[in-house]
Amino acid sequence: MTGRRLQYAGLAVLVALPFVGVPEYYMHILVLILIWGFVYTAWAIMGRFGLVSLGHGAFLGIGAYTVALAWNLLGLTPWLGIPLGVGLAVLVAVVIGYPCFRFRVVGHYFALVTLALGEVVRLTIVALRDHTGGSLGLTPNRYGEGTSLYALQFADKEVFYVIALLLWLAGIWIWRRVDASMARFAMDALSEDEDAAASVGVHVTAQKLRITMLSAALTALGGGVYAQYLLYVNPGTVSGIGVSLQIVFAAIAGGMFTALGPTVGAMITIVLAETLRIAIGTEVIGLDTTIYGVMLILFIIFLPKGVLGGLIELYERRTAGGAGAMAGKREVGGGA
Amino acid sequence: MLAVQDLTKQFGGFVAVNRVSFAVEEGEILGLIGPNGSGKSTVFNVVAGTLPLTAGSVRFEGKEIGGLPPDQVCHRGIARTFQIPRPFKRLSLLENVAVSAFYGQNRDISRSRAWEQAEEALALVKLPTEATATVDALGAAGLKKLELARALATQPKLVLADESLGGLDEAEMEQAADMLQDIRRQKGITIIWVEHIMGVLMRVVDRVIVLDHGEKIAEGLPRAVAEDPRVIEVYLGRQGTAAAAAADAARPS
Numbered sequence: 357m358t359g360r361r362l363q364y365a366g367l368a369v370l371v372a373l374p375f376v377g378v379p380e381y382y383m384h385i386l387v388l389i390l391i392w393g394f395v396y397t398a399w400a401i402m403g404r405f406g407l408v409s410l411g412h413g414a415f416l417g418i419g420a421y422t423v424a425l426a427w428n429l430l431g432l433t434p435w436l437g438i439p440l441g442v443g444l445a446v447l448v449a450v451v452i453g454y455p456c457f458r459f460r461v462v463g464h465y466f467a468l469v470t471l472a473l474g475e476v477v478r479l480t481i482v483a484l485r486d487h488t489g490g491s492l493g494l495t496p497n498r499y500g501e502g503t504s505l506y507a508l509q510f511a512d513k514e515v516f517y518v519i520a521l522l523l524w525l526a527g528i529w530i531w532r533r534v535d536a537s538m539a540r541f542a543m544d545a546l547s548e549d550e551d552a553a554a555s556v557g558v559h560v561t562a563q564k565l566r567i568t569m570l571s572a573a574l575t576a577l578g579g580g581v582y583a584q585y586l587l588y589v590n591p592g593t594v595s596g597i598g599v600s601l602q603i604v605f606a607a608i609a610g611g612m613f614t615a616l617g618p619t620v621g622a623m624i625t626i627v628l629a630e631t632l633r634i635a636i637g638t639e640v641i642g643l644d645t646t647i648y649g650v651m652l653i654l655f656i657i658f659l660p661k662g663v664l665g666g667l668i669e670l671y672e673r674r675t676a677g678g679a680g681a682m683a684g685k686r687e688v689g690g691g692a
Numbered sequence: 693m694l695a696v697q698d699l700t701k702q703f704g705g706f707v708a709v710n711r712v713s714f715a716v717e718e719g720e721i722l723g724l725i726g727p728n729g730s731g732k733s734t735v736f737n738v739v740a741g742t743l744p745l746t747a748g749s750v751r752f753e754g755k756e757i758g759g760l761p762p763d764q765v766c767h768r769g770i771a772r773t774f775q776i777p778r779p780f781k782r783l784s785l786l787e788n789v790a791v792s793a794f795y796g797q798n799r800d801i802s803r804s805r806a807w808e809q810a811e812e813a814l815a816l817v818k819l820p821t822e823a824t825a826t827v828d829a830l831g832a833a834g835l836k837k838l839e840l841a842r843a844l845a846t847q848p849k850l851v852l853a854d855e856s857l858g859g860l861d862e863a864e865m866e867q868a869a870d871m872l873q874d875i876r877r878q879k880g881i882t883i884i885w886v887e888h889i890m891g892v893l894m895r896v897v898d899r900v901i902v903l904d905h906g907e908k909i910a911e912g913l914p915r916a917v918a919e920d921p922r923v924i925e926v927y928l929g930r931q932g933t934a935a936a937a938a939a940d941a942a943r944p945s
């Protein structure tokens with residue numbers, strides 16, 4: 357199959373990149389795309405089932421701040437700090453998710469609850485400014501020369517590129533595992549009609565909780581790695597409404613129903629953000645969030661499957677045109 | 693097999709089902725009839741756990757199941773169809789039924805077994821079993837069949853079939869009746885069948901209970917029920933012709 361061959365070729369290019377001397381700035385952009393691509397994929401794992409969280413910044417922030425605080429305050433290695441952050445995020449996901457799912461808080465109401473959660477985490481970080489540095493952000497202490505496996509700090513961008521690549525690959529792999537599972541059908545079913553799904557034996561609350569826990573865990577993992585990469589965390593960039601909306605926008609823009617869609621979303625948002633930063637500078641604070649908001653609305657209306665999803669559909673329609681398979685089925689449906 | 697005792701369901705102050713009691717024997721097809729709004733679907737919703745009950749008890753195979761959540765009721769061996777079909781439009785026909793097969797039983801089954809059982813259930817109701825078949829190619833009768841296939845794929849002991857639906861013509865209703873009979877014969881599944889018009893149902897069921905305004909007003913063999921003055925009164929007010937047709941159908945030819 358050509359698709360498979362294309363995948364291997366793409367993977368080979370990605371693996372080879374750090375060895376061909378990519379300029380530092382572009383290496384940095386690539387690492388960002390991989391880490392954010394992973395985070396957006398984590399969001400899409402639940403978002404594609406109508407579980408639209410507007411508060412994934414909460415999990416990202418918990419992941420990022422836990423590792424940084426554990427390191428600075430307790431001297432705990434990120435190898436333990438990151439799992440700790442993941443565990444905390446899962447705990448928060450359960451505490452928020454269980455009552456929501458148990459009592460059928462769905463759709464807009466669920467989105468609002470998560471929106472609040474993202475802000476609560478941001479405000480908590482700001483309020484604990486004695487430890488977290490408040491809105492000024494937090495810098496994990498440098499360890500020795502700046503490169504240490506124990507401290508998960510690396511002076512070379514190439515090393516982080518490899519870490520980010522592995523992370524991203526793991527994300528895609530998990531996305532595909534979920535996509536190929538029976539749970540995917542159960543989730544698709546209950547996202548349309550919870551009563552009907554429950555009547556055929558699907559434990560609706562448990563299914564939703566599981567996918568939410570998975571998504572929260574992966575997002576916090578992304579947050580932890582992001583903190584280690586930048587060695588700087590800021591409540592605005594890892595939690596709160598701004599980043600939460602950015603996650604939603606990117607995943608939807610790229611396409612949340614295909615494995616690589618959220619990564620395409622990462623490319624779009626990061627290139628957009630960098631372009632804006634270079635073109636207008638940083639003085640117009642909040643401009644990117646505004647642009648995300650407007651584009652989000654446009655995407656939801658005109659391209660609900662996202663850029664990649666839309667392209668794939670277009671391609672499939674082109675190729676299926678000859679066989680007439682899809683077109684034929686559509687007509688039967690229309691006639692009935 | 694199923695024993696419902698003093699089942700009551702209120703929506704706010706409105707009593708939709710009022711102290712209804714009945715029992716179903718294993719292997720039986722029990723007809724549950726009554727005019728529009730008499731509470732038939734509500735009985736199903738409460739027994740299946742889709743809606744919480746207000747009072748009363750539901751015992752299945754000797755165990756209390758009243759108030760259990762729907763997925764657990766399903767795992768005990770009771771499957772239901774919805775009066776207005778509720779297909780999962782994002783899924784293919786086969787996937788719709790495979791979800792039931794995989795999640796509907798009280799034990800883990802392999803995925804390949806689930807797909808097999810989904811195909812079996814679709815074949816049983818004479819729907820296409822190809823993986824490419826879609827839900828939006830189905831008409832009203834097809835969607836009713838899909839409801840039934842989804843219920844059957846859970847490998848139930850008892851099916852609550854809410855068949856009362858306008859939009860089926862005479863031939864389609866006859867077909868549906870034959871299908872329920874076949875299902876009982878081939879699979880030994882007990883069935884409660886809901887209809888609001890008596891015609892076709894009377895030919896197939898072993899026993900009938902009649903609801904009116906949430907209360908049980910009659911119970912017995914189809915023929916006796918069709919000739920019951922209270923039933924005739926209830927139906928004459930609204931559907932006199934249906935009652936007459938039912939009486940005809942129930943009379944041995």
Ligand SMILES: Nc1ncnc2c1ncn2[C@@H]1O[C@H](COP(=O)(O)OP(=O)(O)OP(=O)(O)O)[C@@H](O)[C@H]1O
Nearest residue numbers: 703708726727728729730731732733734735856888
């Ligand atoms: N979820 C609900 N909330 C409030 N009232 C309800 C609800 N479901 C049913 N009812 C009311 O309860 C009564 C019984 O309704 P039900 O659907 O059980 O009737 P039915 O016998 O199935 O009628 P039909 O033959 O039209 O299907 C009706 O008056 C209906 O309006």
Ligand SMILES: [Mg+2]
Nearest residue numbers: 732733775856
């Ligand atoms: Mg009804």
